Amino acid sequence: MAFVYPRLGLRSLAPAAALIVLGGAPVTGAAGHHSGTHGSPGAAGARDPYFPTLGNGGYDVRHYTLTLDYDPGSHRLTGTAEITARAAQDLSAFNLDLHGMAVRSAAVDGTPAVHTRAGDELTLRPAHDVRRGDVFRAVVRYDGAPGELTDSEGTREGWLRTEDGAIALGQPQGSMTWFPGNHHPGDKATYDISVTVPDGLTAVSNGDLRSQRPTADGQGTTFAWHSAQPMATYLATVGVGAYEITRSRPGTAGIPVYTAADRTVAGRVRELLDRVPELTNWSVDKFGPYPFSSTGVIVEREGDADYALETQNRSVFTEDSFDPATLVHELAHQWYGDSVTPRTWRDVWLSEGFATYAEWLYLEEFEDTPVRASFEDAFGSDDNWAFPPADQPGAGQLLGDPVYERGAMTLQKVREAVGDTVFFSVLRGWAATHRHGNASTQDFTAYVERMSGKDLGALWDVWLYGDGRPSRP
Incomplete structure (x- = not known):
């Protein structure tokens, strides 16, 4: 994520809802008697250190098929979510995260399932237990006016009108406002997202556009998008609007480019839109092979959102956040954050620190600002010493300044400690080693020490975990 200037400001996030403890009593529903013999309910949260009830336990999602119909005039969304998952235990029930919306029906493996709601927890009880190791398919039909979540600083996420x-923005909890799922970054999956919108509008999402077809009544168009590489739920997006679309053939890195800009701003941002292939290729040179099947951006009007976000394949910007350095920041996230995704939200500096360092590399090569100068400027800012980047004080400080700039300072200190050859090998190797996976801070520190052959414990103690500013940069 990147913020509208003054960028990298503190973002305070509302804590997740209280933990829901599920009972294990058998339930009789429309499907008939629930066996309740072998299984137990999956956990109602993934036990994230900052969002303990976000996500769910007991299963691993493999694929989401989302079929959506959205009318901006009435602000009504009708959806069907087909969730293919593998059971990690014998399951008598399992949870999905869903904020608002009305659930009309639920089924597991083609048989109706009892469903109940408690806050943002949607519990499904299949007619028969799902055995550990089995792959199962849950189908939820729902509708309503998709909402948004607002933190204490006024930053909005979710399905934003x-x-x-x-435009749908999901970090860290907003994706559950528009589809039910396992909304924790540790459970990544592939996606098919099909969106029907009124005639004259376009629906843009992640991955590759597979088809664009008029509805049977001729009053709308259905856009079908496919994401073949795993994606965390918070990186999923849907943009609905009157966009100016640009498709570019693969450039030197062999990556197709698809951009969508609100028609009222497209002319003003055209010059930078045309640089997306160039800056993607520049990023490939720095960070290694591009991890996804396509790239691009979505640019909305100022005020339609509050920040830029690294939604997978094509990041979302507002006109006022769409500048070259921020574009590089969000492109870098395709490697660091989207492909290599934080294991928990405590590890988010691995996304933001790397993306900020990418900005510093860009400023050095294109605007004659040495990386060391960016480092010293960040070192001098009191805001960057509010807390350690690898140990935020809580969800309210999840994306505070130290996560970005002190995270980038840590990378510069690694560079100075191991030398340029090893450092740039680390940048590329880290992205390759954990491609399409999840990784933690401990994974990163161990990787750097293994690659460099050095014990960097003192460096981590000061720059990742230390409470105060060192005496000199």
Whole structure:
């Protein structure tokens, strides 16, 4: 994520809802008697250190098929979520995260399932226990007016209404406002997202556009998008609006480019839109092979959202956040954050520190600002010493300044400790080693020490975990 200037400001996030403890009593529903003999309910949260009830236990999602119909005029979303998952235990029930929306029906493996709601927890009880290791398919049909979540600083996430449609932004909890799922970054999956919108509007999402077809009544268009590489739920997006679309053939890195800009701003941002292939290729040179099947951006009007976000394949910007350094920041996230995703939200500096360092590399090569100068400027800011980047004081400080700039300072200190050859090998190797997976701070520190052959414990103690500013940069 990157913020509208003054960028990298403190973002305070509302804590997740209280933990829901599920009972294990058998339930009789429309499907008939629930066996309740072998299984137990999956956990109602993934036990994230900052969002303990976000996500769910007992299963691993493999694929989401989301079929959506959205009317901006009435702000009504009708959806069907087909969730293919593998049971990690014998399951008598399992939870999905869903904020608002009305659930009309639920089924597991084609048989109706009892469903109940408690806050943002949607519990499904299949007619028969799902055995550990089995792959099962849950189908939830739902509708309503998708909402948004607002933190104490006024930053909005979720399904945000725009002047001509909507834009979905999910970090860290907003994706559960528009589809049920396992909304923790540790459970990544592939996606098919199909969106029907009124005639004259376009629906843009992650991955590759597979088809664009008029509805049977001729009043709308259905856009079908496919994401073949795993994606965390918070990186999923849907943009609905009157966009100016640009498709570019693969450039030197062999990556197709798809950009969508609100028609009222497209002319003003055209010059930078045209640089997306160039800056993607520059990023490939720095960070290694591009991890996804396509790239691009979505640019909305100022005020339609509050920040830029690294939604997978094509990041979302507002016009006022769409500048070259921020574009590089979000492109870098395709490697660091999207492909290599934090294991928990405590590890988010691995996304933001790397993306901020990418900005510093860009500023050095394109604007004659040495990386060391960016480092010293960050070192001098009191805001960057509010807390250690690898140990935020809580969800309210999840994306505070130290996560970005002190995270980037840590990388510069690693560079100075191991030398340029090893450092740039680390940048590329880290992205390759954990490609399409999840990784923690401990994974990173161990990887750097293994690659460099050095014990860097003192460096981590000061720059990742230390409470105060060192006496000199």
